[in-house]
Amino acid sequence: MTIITHPAKTERAIATELQLRMQGEFSNGAQDNWLAVIARCKTRRDVQSALRTARAHGLSVIIRGGGQDATGCTVTPGQLVVDLSAMRKIDVNPDTRVAIVSGGATVRDVVIAAAAHGLVPVTGICGSDRMAGVKLDDGYGPLLGRYGRVADNVLEAEIVLKGGQHVIVNAGRNRDLFRALCAGGMDPGVVTSLHVRLRALPSLLAGMIFYPWSDAELVLHGYSALAALAPDYLTVSAGIVSAVDGNPLLFIAPTWCGELEEGEHVLAALQAFGNPVGAIVGPMSYPGLLAMHDRYIATGPRCSKHRRRLPALTDRAISAIIVAANARTSPLSAIVLHHFRGAPTRAHAEAGAFGMQEGHFLIEAIAVWDPAADDKEAGHQLWAQNLPEALAPAVPTRNYTNLLGLGDRGVR
């Protein structure tokens, strides 16, 4: 284990040599915090000694997987960070279709290891997220409709509790802790490994369809109607980004994981919602699907996120989304429509913090700007705040921990 300290920023310095500023290592450049101590762990024993060291020195602990979280919670000042980024071992058992994933393994690590055996894990779309970080935060992705959340596919976890004790949790052992862990949003300790179920997917159709802004209303109404009827095999998200000319550009990102011929019809119907200006849709491997999304992911600029959960994508909601897209204050900003439905809405009576009992949309306004190129931070933040209010004024949205922004710090 490597220990790095920042003595100038902690009252209880453990060592004195190194200074470290974390800004720039994280996906949200709006974070600007100084850590007290970083324990870069390689084994479970490292994690145990880091937690005991923190306790002995009166430091509180934060756990860092990939640091992708946008709230800044993994860079809270003056704390000891248990950094798991070096714990990336993965063992795949193709017979049981289970992968044992170390606490710092990335989604991409797991996807590639499983693909070597013709198998697929249930993940989010971002390859550089850590599997444990995504799981703990109610993670979901392109296979949600058929296979549920990431947590629904966790069979067992190894946790080092805050006091340093090591426990194994599963459906038969430490059951309450396991249930709490899989319900999302809970922080029982450091997850040092997960056993995750893998799926055999003979075929996958996926892609992105881009529509001109003049088709936005038509396409969003089509998306809304589809949402009510779609089979579990289909998971579709949508979003608004900027075209090269600066105008808003609408996209729909479908994933079909059922029978190929039926999927081809469904995806053709999606393309007929409007007159696409471009589409990359077809048979795709799961690693290929992640790589396609990775192309659109940037890290470093500042961002501010706000969201609203809606039971349906109504005419009023569509109008509010169109108005907000036209009012974007930065070409880097986006609106994303997540649709939660299918298997997880039926499977879990004790569903997670996110509350998957009912299908719903989550509309996310993501203001993104480059502080070097513009200083209108307040305007960008206000834009992101305005959309949820326009969608449904003063409705408290139950927080989905994976989609929080900087202003949500401390709500975990």
Ligand SMILES: Cc1cc2nc3c(=O)[nH]c(=O)nc-3n(C[C@H](O)[C@H](O)[C@H](O)COP(=O)(O)OP(=O)(O)OC[C@H]3O[C@@H](n4cnc5c(N)ncnc54)[C@H](O)[C@@H]3O)c2cc1C
């Ligand atoms: C570009 C982008 C795309 C995304 N796409 C998706 C998506 O498709 N689906 C989705 O669900 N989410 C998505 N997210 C959100 C992402 O999954 C969460 O931010 C997730 O927490 C990132 O994992 P991480 O390891 O980087 O977490 P970190 O930022 O390191 O940590 C996040 C939280 O999890 C805790 N944590 C992390 N690892 C452990 C561990 N091993 N044990 C205990 N606690 C731990 C941390 O303490 C912290 O509270 C996306 C985020 C980004 C930036």
